[in-house]
Amino acid sequence: MENIIELNNVTKRFGGITALNKASLKVTKGEVVGLIGDNGAGKSTLIKTLVGVYSPDEGDILIRGEKVSSWNALKARESGIETVFQDRALTPQQSIVKNIFMGKELRYPFGFIKEKEQIFEANRLIREIGFTSKLINAESPVGNLSGGERQGVAIARAIYNKAELIVLDEPTNNLSLNETQKVFDFVLNVKKTNRSVLFIGHNIYHVYDISDRFVILDRGEVVHKLNKNDISTPEELMKIMRDTIRTH
Amino acid sequence: MSNNNSYLSNYFHKNGRALGSIGYFVLLMVIFLIGAPEAWIRPNLHQSVFVMMPTLIFLTIPLVFLVASGEIDLSFASTYAVAAYVFALLVKNGVDPAICFVLGVFTGAAIGALVGTLIVVFRLSSLVASLGVLFLLRGVILLLTNSRSITIMEIENHWIYPLLVGNFYGFPMQIFWAAIFVIFCYYFFNKHVFGIHIQHVGDNSVSAEQMGINVNAVKIKAFMFVGIGAAIGGIFTTMITYTFFPTQGFGYLLLALAAVFVGGTPYWGGLGTIIGAVFGVGIIAYMEIGIIAIGWSGEWRQFFNGLIILLALLGHRLHGERVR
Numbered sequence: 073m074e075n076i077i078e079l080n081n082v083t084k085r086f087g088g089i090t091a092l093n094k095a096s097l098k099v100t101k102g103e104v105v106g107l108i109g110d111n112g113a114g115k116s117t118l119i120k121t122l123v124g125v126y127s128p129d130e131g132d133i134l135i136r137g138e139k140v141s142s143w144n145a146l147k148a149r150e151s152g153i154e155t156v157f158q159d160r161a162l163t164p165q166q167s168i169v170k171n172i173f174m175g176k177e178l179r180y181p182f183g184f185i186k187e188k189e190q191i192f193e194a195n196r197l198i199r200e201i202g203f204t205s206k207l208i209n210a211e212s213p214v215g216n217l218s219g220g221e222r223q224g225v226a227i228a229r230a231i232y233n234k235a236e237l238i239v240l241d242e243p244t245n246n247l248s249l250n251e252t253q254k255v256f257d258f259v260l261n262v263k264k265t266n267r268s269v270l271f272i273g274h275n276i277y278h279v280y281d282i283s284d285r286f287v288i289l290d291r292g293e294v295v296h297k298l299n300k301n302d303i304s305t306p307e308e309l310m311k312i313m314r315d316t317i318r319t320h
Numbered sequence: 321m322s323n324n325n326s327y328l329s330n331y332f333h334k335n336g337r338a339l340g341s342i343g344y345f346v347l348l349m350v351i352f353l354i355g356a357p358e359a360w361i362r363p364n365l366h367q368s369v370f371v372m373m374p375t376l377i378f379l380t381i382p383l384v385f386l387v388a389s390g391e392i393d394l395s396f397a398s399t400y401a402v403a404a405y406v407f408a409l410l411v412k413n414g415v416d417p418a419i420c421f422v423l424g425v426f427t428g429a430a431i432g433a434l435v436g437t438l439i440v441v442f443r444l445s446s447l448v449a450s451l452g453v454l455f456l457l458r459g460v461i462l463l464l465t466n467s468r469s470i471t472i473m474e475i476e477n478h479w480i481y482p483l484l485v486g487n488f489y490g491f492p493m494q495i496f497w498a499a500i501f502v503i504f505c506y507y508f509f510n511k512h513v514f515g516i517h518i519q520h521v522g523d524n525s526v527s528a529e530q531m532g533i534n535v536n537a538v539k540i541k542a543f544m545f546v547g548i549g550a551a552i553g554g555i556f557t558t559m560i561t562y563t564f565f566p567t568q569g570f571g572y573l574l575l576a577l578a579a580v581f582v583g584g585t586p587y588w589g590g591l592g593t594i595i596g597a598v599f600g601v602g603i604i605a606y607m608e609i610g611i612i613a614i615g616w617s618g619e620w621r622q623f624f625n626g627l628i629i630l631l632a633l634l635g636h637r638l639h640g641e642r643v644r
Contacts, residue, residue: 102338125530134404144533161530164643165590167330175531183513211330215643 074101074139075269076237077122079151082131084121091117092294093129099237102266106261108276108285108313112183114292115272117156118242122270123155124148144290149176153236158242164215169194171214172229174230197228202254218250227258238262239270256282276313290317335586336639338596344582345599346633348606356614365613369539369605370491370507371560374498375553375602379576381505382542382549382585384597385515387580389542390522390589395435396550396576398457398570403551405461408470408564417478425551431457432547436540454573461566470564494556501552506594518542521639522589578625579604582632588642603628 075098084092092114099105109115110302120126123132124145133140137149148155155161162171172194178242194210201224201276208217213226240259244252249303258271259282273279279286280300286309288296296316332339352360359365379396386393407424411417435453461486475481486493509515520528521538529535550569558564583600585592607628611621 101366111599123530126530144532145530146534155530157530159526159528161524163527163590164521165523166519167334170516170520174528175344175517175533177513177516179513184507185513185516189363207326207329209326211334212326212644213330213333259545 078134106279109289152236154230155239169210338593341596341599345578374494378553380579388592395450395453397573399550400554404558428547428551432544436543
């Protein structure tokens with residue numbers, strides 16, 4: 073199977089604190105990987121390094137088997153990695169359409185923006201992800217939206233860019249049951265089209281339901297990796313997680 | 321019906337601030353017209369305003385970009401003079417004025433880039449750091465020129481003079497250049513990647529960075545643009561008066577900043593309005609000149625300037641607080 077992205081022995085330090093210690097992780101085509109760990113385990117640091125917001129102090133990042141030299145958020149997006157960040161990474165005073173195309177605007181020559189095309193696409197996308205309110209259209213400011221709707225905008229951005237790997241950082245936080253189900257449906261849809269998802273969460277049940285493979289992180293280190301076939305219930309996964317963290 | 325509501329509310333979200341400052345401008349005109357009709361009808365009032373407005377536009381509009389990016393710059397009032405000094409000095413030394421113009425504008429861009437880099441790289445407060453640069457550059461000019469002005473009468477015979485600041489059927493040419501500048505900036509701010517990225521960066525720089533926008537580069541470019549605008553303003557003024565004054569530009573510092581905020585651009589970043597700023601400039605220019613024109617003493621000018629700024633800010637509060 074082709075590896076979309078591979079992190080080899082990646083270390084990231086902030087001042088004197090080692091947030092990530094020789095962590096290795098890979099995501100292959102068409103799989104859903106669940107990344108779990110307690111608060112402060114380094115999940116966010118790992119994700120932000122993976123998607124180019126942080127650059128690693130040590131270790132290699134490989135995209136489709138090729139080592140990348142300088143790694144940043146733009147390069148990650150250009151490599152087909154889209155992220156739905158925990159904080160959604162939205163600009164609330166701007167319109168939905170501007171947010172969906174943030175950083176990857178549809179452009180004419182000389183950097184002018186294809187505004188009409190963007191609005192058309194954004195209206196299509198927000199209907200696709202299930203915005204039904206007539207009060208909301210592509211030009212409504214994001215600040216007027218609910219938490220679930222904001223999550224929808226962040227997901228719409230990932231959908232539009234047809235990413236090969238979608239990273240979802242705590243995507244079900246603060247969402248209603250109904251909205252959580254929508255996120256699950258979205259992940260299954262992505263998987264169906266042979267694309268990959270990296271799903272981060274501290275709700276073991278959510279991660280268990282959706283993932284093919286699990287990676288457990290503790291104090292900046294990858295302490296355990298296992299396949300869904302290896303276990304049969306979320307409780308078992310939770311037990312393994314507790315044990316690995318305790319013995320580590 | 322609800323669809324109409326959404327379009328209407330989106331429209332006001334997008335244009336409310338610009339409409340607000342157009343409203344204040346119209347109100348001010350009506351007050352002048354009622355209060356002093358004979359002064360208002362005299363064409364020389366408007367002519368004076370038209371002479372002042374272009375310079376103020378070159379200073380104010382780029383500031384809208386910078387404020388929308390979440391930063392502020394005070395040093396532009398000195399950049400204005402440095403660029404004009406470079407221009408005047410080179411003209412005086414026999415360099416072709418067209419080349420001097422380009423070099424003057426380049427000086428403005430370079431100062432902007434330096435100020436921006438200083439602030440962004442060292443994470444300084446843009447208010448305080450640019451205040452420092454404001455004094456520093458002014459000091460440099462005063463030292464270099466020994467507080468003496470430079471007269472450049474020779475510029476009148478060069479083709480660049482009628483082209484930039486000449487007279488076109490009774491209208492000063494700089495009005496046309498300012499108008500072109502405004503149109504350019506309108507599209508640049510609203511329909512170009514540069515302006516859109518500025519709005520994202522000023523709104524939430526963490527989000528912008530996560531989406532792959534180079535936040536520092538965007539901010540430095542915004543500072544450069546302010547430098548370019550200040551340079552154009554300074555050189556135009558020097559050409560109009562045939563003279564470079566070492567103190568020039570200082571008087572515009574507070575007026576240009578006032579025009580930005582009276583024009584409806586909020587101080588907190590993420591939003592800005594070019595059209596609003598043009599009317600902000602109109603309000604400030606008419607206040608400056610109108611008070612004198614209707615025969616009141618100059619002392620009232622500052623009083624009314626202050627009043628207008630406060631009333632405008634209170635009015636723009638109607639557009640609500642910052643959404644998060």
